Amino acid sequence: MTDPFPRPGLRSWLSSNGRLEFCITLASVTLLTGACVALILVPRNAGPLQLATDEAEVLGTSTAIDNPRLSSVRRDLQPYGPILVREVDASQALLVAHPSHRADLDVLEHQLPPAISDVSEVWGTDWNRAPVVVVAGSPAEFTALTRSAGTTAADVAAVSLTGSYTPGTQPTDQRVVFNPDARRRVGNEGLATLLRHELTHVATRADTADGAPLWILEGFAEYVAQRSQGSTFSQIAPTLTTRLRAGTLPTDFVVDADFTGVDAAYAYESAWSACAFLADRYGTATLTALYKQLATGPKSPAAQDAVFTDVLRASRAELLDGWRAWLRGHAV
DSSP states (O other): OOOOOOOOOHHHHGGGHHHHHHHHHHHHHHHHHHHHHHHSSSOOOOHHHHHHHHSBBBBBTTTTTHHHHHHHHHHOOOOOOEEEEEEEEETTTTEEEEEGGHHHHHHHHHHHHHHHHHHHHHHHOSSSSSSSEEEEESSHHHHHHHGGTTTTTOEEEEEEOOOOTTTTTTOOEEEEEOOOHHHHHHHHHHHHHHHHHHHHHHHGGOOOOOTTTTTHHHHHHHHHHHTTTTHHHHOOOHHHHHHTTTTTTOSSSSOOOSSSSSHHHHHHHHHHHHHHHHHHHHHHHHHHHHHHTTTTTTHHHHHHHHHHIISSSSSSHHHHHHEEEEHHOOOO
């Protein structure tokens, strides 16, 4: 039977087998795909959208917002929320933290100028004395900011290198990053000491190669950190003091493996005491010269012995005997 009301050809084709719904779906997918591609191709620095999506908001101050060294910090911290920024006028250093860590910034702002001075007194002034110091807001953020430094959330502080580095040159893109619990765990005085320790790593980086003996790297940093703090031997090295009072003396300089695991505290304290002894006997300048010779890369015991002879005019055995005698005199 002939349809008395014949449908137009296109209308008939669309109504057949759900073709209309298919075309609508296809058009929607095409439009959404095009929009996504357009968003990807839009330059990341175009317009005010970039500040909201790519950089952490700076609260309460306009200080240093235009500082180019702050841009990478804001990008890295953007996923973790707004930040506070302070620029220390004396050094042009940048201090960065989230609002919940304002008290940490207060301590660091007060301590940074004397800390820079203390490090420079030992090492000299040829280093980046305008560091970027960040207090992480969470363990996850600390791990993200220091991953290149090989740290974990359990660490208290670290120096992170955010760009490429050519050995023998002064890196300008290092950051000192503090664990969010650092001040709670070590107190204000401990935070000041940590700051000096990490700034020493910043200062010495151009003369330090990967794989160098940790006893000189960490011992020197801790020696510089403690040098002007006025703490006693037992306050600086409680674990070492306990062992010394029990009659246990070190048989050699601590090895790299001891800086991780259950003996980490003893390793750092032992390394500090070795450097403190060397500075006491030979002078801080000679200790610094020894650092520069030992920090040039991996050193076998024989290679270290050669440096001892060259810089200190002493054998390993003589140094160990002198160190142990020095330790006995301080284990009171």
